[in-house]
Amino acid sequence: MRIIDTQRSGNCWKVRLLASFLGIDLQRATLSIDRGDLRSAEFINSAPMKKVPVLELDDGSRLSESGAILFYLARGTPWWPEDAKQQAQTLAWMAFEQEQHMPPLSRLRLHLALRKDLTAEAAQARRWLHESNAALSIFEAHLATGRRWVCTDTEPSIADVALYPYTRMSTMGGIDLDVYPHVEEWVARIEELAGYQALFPGRPDMNLSSLELTSKLFSI
Ligand SMILES: N[C@@H](CCC(=O)N[C@@H](CS)C(=O)NCC(=O)O)C(=O)O
Structure with missing residues (x-):
């Protein structure tokens, strides 16, 4: 299996995180948005939704959408709960991530990394900041009920994986995670799991860096 990805998405x-938790050896083909790779005919013809990630299966077929790919990899493992109610809750939190959480957090991160402050184009960036904090507040209140994982009791599910990256990188958008202590503890729990893989394995200096953004080698 191979993932078609970009460096900082x-x-x-x-x-990659779930594959690593599951011990799946995933080949990697890393594209650059900046170089125009995602506009190339090769990518457009091969990517069902014209975005990364794309998971290429051994039979040559390709899957799009991170949540769908997580589901595909997790079936038959504890990362996809067996109980129907927990499955529904997992899907609900993954929908929350795609609708309310990831969009403002990723846009704010990109905006801040490119423009450095919230004064330029303030209105739009402030809306993203407001929406990001609203989403993190919902997540904090959910975790504050005493749960260790997003919707399962004993082990994490793909909802935890889905919510982790943009929560982890929210500080790049100028968000102080100290304000969300249960979220911070949950982030630490994820990072303690066997098989955890950082954004840049072996390069902790790169994980929350925005250097590439300012040198225009970055894609969200
Ligand atoms: N809902 C999609 C979002 C995918 C997405 O927005 N991918 C970005 C990188 S994080 C992308 O391909 N951007 C390039 C573009 O929009 O042209 C998912 O969860 O996979």
């Missing part, structure tokens, strides 16, 4: 990180 949180959506792509989800897939």
